[in-house]
Amino acid sequence: MKVCVIGGGHGSYAAAAELSENNHHVSWWRRDGAAFSPLVERGLLDVDDHRGHRQVRVDGGDGIQVFTALGDAVSNAEVIVAPVPAFAHESLARELAPHLRDGQVVYLPPGSFGSVVFARAVRDAGNHADVAFAETGTLPYLARKHGDTRVVVSGYATRLPTGVFPARHTDRALGLLAEVYPAVERSEDALSGALMNAGPIIHPPLILMNAGPLEHFPSWDIHNEGTQESIRRVTSALDAERIAVREALGYSAPHFPLADHYTADGDEWMYGNAAHEKLTDSGDWREDIDLTTHRYMTEDVEIGLALLSSVGRWASVPTPVADGLLALAGAVTGRAASAGSRTFESLGMAHLDRPSLQRFLHEGFHQ
Known part of the structure; x- marks a missing residue:
């Protein structure tokens, strides 16, 4: 091809x-x-x-x-x-x-x-x-x-x-x-x-809850030392919000819960079982991450996470963890992280009712 x-x-x-x-x-x-x-x-x-x-x-x-x-x-x-x-x-x-x-x-x-x-x-x-x-x-x-x-x-x-x-x-x-x-x-x-995008679920908690070591050390692996149980609990709560939004929109399973990324015995995730170990074993993710310019902030927080939060607002599904992470990110960067370019509001879709959204997603733009 x-x-x-x-x-x-x-x-x-x-x-x-x-x-x-x-x-x-x-x-x-x-x-x-x-x-x-x-x-x-x-x-x-x-x-x-x-x-x-x-x-x-x-x-x-x-x-x-x-x-x-x-x-x-x-x-x-x-x-x-x-x-x-x-x-x-x-x-x-x-x-x-x-x-x-x-x-x-x-x-x-x-x-x-x-x-x-x-x-x-x-x-x-x-x-x-x-x-x-x-x-x-x-x-x-x-x-x-x-x-x-x-x-x-x-x-x-x-x-x-x-x-x-x-x-x-x-x-x-x-x-x-x-x-x-x-x-x-x-x-x-x-x-x-x-709403399957894993980046806005994995990376915002990892960078914001590792902000100290990221700024202190010349390089830091957020997926290795930076993935501790307390942070995983936040990630799991954030992923539960994503799945709740998907379910409210009528999307069916599998939802590819992020927990399967971290286990060797759960359902097969996007990279297969034990994918987290493949990532950390490589050593390639030990890097210098600037909290204001790195794509984990500019893409996964200010675009992907802001999208999730906005769809939650549209669907009347509470997303307190997503909203809290967006507020923290805004305090770190000095930018309004929740008002990214990919929210329903910025895309001009917040006014759509459910049937109108479904028609738009199926038919696209009228020429």
Whole structure:
């Protein structure tokens, strides 16, 4: 299949490598094209995972083809995979919107309800292409870049609950995506997919309750020393709020409770059983986290957690833990964390009643 990968982060490097190794025709674009220079000049991407070390060609022949123009990169793609942070969605959506065509599927892993942002950008660009936007609850990879030409993948997703916007395209979109990511599983719609996002549940308690060591030590592993029982209890309470919101909206199980991420004997989570140990054993998450600029704050708190809180308000479901974490985050950063760009209010959806929301999620924007 012809697949375009967008972005230059950890997930994009892992996606380009895996999809090329799986015999897909991969085009690759990132906004800072000059940053690709070391990789293009070398012509090889080093990959390390549970299978060992190997190299993937980046040469435009049988290997990954790097593009400098976004329109050229996506022109022939059937599926466009964009593992970029949610705070980059608005600008990327505007750039991408004029280039999309009928039948394409844009995959946002994870999305934080970015499907609506991309679909709105297509409408605002005057592009009448009928495009499906899909999003899931996590990156397909536990991955970290090591320099410009190497990526280490500690784990691969085994289950990817995925919702589609508009939901009328679900069968077609998931059919294509399953050829690229066989782990995809059907969620009811894009909001259901957004409410599977694990980042806004895992990361806000970990960074805010580890604020002292994060600021004191040159590096700190929030997933190893930073994951203590008291913090896990907060995470569990926050996840219970997420599940309560999903249930109030009529979404069915499995809800992928985060507790399964931490156990070896529960239901299989998105990265399989004992995924937490794979992550901590790698050592790649011992890092320097700036509480005001790191994506755990700018993406998972100010976008993802703010979205959850806003949907709770809309559905009249109390979310006191989410609201409290947002208040703490605002005190830390000096920004209004609860008023992010992805709330129902900021998306212009807070006025919708339940039937109107369901129609919107199924039909999308009217051209």
